[in-house]
Amino acid sequence: MREGIKTSEKVLQIIATNANGDLRAAINDLQALAQGKETLEMYDIELLNLRDSQIKIFDVLIRILKTRYIGRALEAVQEAEEDPETILRWLVENVPKEYEKSEDLAKAFDYLSRADIFFGRIRRRQDWGLMRYAIDFMSAGVAISKKEKYSKFVKYGYPEIFVIYAKTKKLREQVDAIAEKIKEKLHCSKREARExxxxxxxxxxxxxxxxxxxxxxxxTLEDIQFFVKDEKLSKEAYKKAKEIEKKNKKQLSIVEWSY
Incomplete structure (x- = not known):
């Protein structure tokens, strides 16, 4: 690549496909994803899946953070396609970029923390009637936290937790797959398997x-390497495991032949 960013042809193909033939959009995506990086990996591309919702969420953020009108802030969440808990994550990430005064910031995070508490209660009790309180705190509460709206331009960004999820997706899938194997063999829950x-x-x-x-x-070898970081030991354990498997199959075939 011209700017010295290393990547694969598959990554470039995904960027091109995602841009739907729009060369400028493809270039913008490439520049945005490669910013501050020397290598562009597959997990970076997963952030492109958020692009459509990103445009919509920006409007939600603006309507909450750039106003002090309660009704406008409430409508922003109520009319959004994103679920309220996702919007909460975006607000947590971007409120500090918008609110400069410590008093405004403290009030906003007080309301956000209250909203988060209600989301926790909703998950535990399955009481969706509490949702309106969470929405009130995270929208109207955050909007009126500032004494006056800020007129500056703010470049909102992805919640860090989303970036972490994208980067660790493969690892989380591996952990889940191993836990599933243990669950099936030892008749326990996945949580027990992990813990x-x-x-x-x-x-x-x-x-x-x-x-x-x-x-x-x-x-698999990858499963063993998850637990055994020493490459030599992990490969040796895997090799011996395959030898045991081969030996067992041979013994089984002998028994079947004898019958």
């Missing part, structure tokens, strides 16, 4: 019993 058995696997897989356990759980 109880993951720490044990990290120890056992590096012991003499490691290959046997890897075989029993049907772990």
């Amino acid at each position: 109880i058995y993951f720490p044990l696997l990290e120890i056992v897989l590096q012991s003499e019993e490691g290959p046997k356990l890897a075989h029993e759980l049907e772990l």
